[in-house]
Amino acid sequence: NAGVTQTPKFQVLKTGQSMTLQCAQDMNHNSMYWYRQDPGMGLRLIYYSASEGTTDKGEVPNGYNVSRLNKREFSLRLESAAPSQTSVYFCASSMQVQGNNEKLFFGSGTQLSVL
């Protein structure tokens, strides 16, 4: 059971380049999330998807787009990378049970540097 698989683990981009971070979960979770983690700022929610076919903005959505391709996959795209997007990105998933959001399962993270 792989859990949450996130690729790539490391990426270096030049300003203006685009890239897509991939995330897949095999736990049949309905909710999926993208966070960025920066020192002293904790995890900030970029986008989330409460169920297949829906996506919603989080705290810091500017400069990002997402796609919930199916129940398993939730990708994050940077159309034109900026140095301010240098961060560690985490994908996570959870199951909603009777209206309660169960704990998050995290991917191993993507360390992104934008030069």
Added chain:
Amino acid sequence: AQSVSQHNHHVILSEAASLELGCNYSYGGTVNLFWYVQYPGQHLQLLLKYFSGDPLVKGIKGFEAEFIKSKFSFNLRKPSVQWSDTAEYFCAVSDGDMRFGAGTRLTVKP
């Protein structure tokens, strides 16, 4: 949407000292509350969670947290910390999505 505040940025304790980390949230409706821990080089792990019922919640590794609705607080406690508790601790609140506080770095001196 809700926001989460953790007022202690860095806490330094000696082993066997008692710990209390503060967490306040802004949302007035029904929320789910969580504490996560991140050990160096690892990703977040769940310590405990509160959905409803007894406001005193016990988690793993001797941690507990108390939900005080009137204060919008969910503080984390441990009676006696160990060196191995050195980590970063995050409070999180969910009313659909999941928002995290900025984290509190705990350093326990042997």
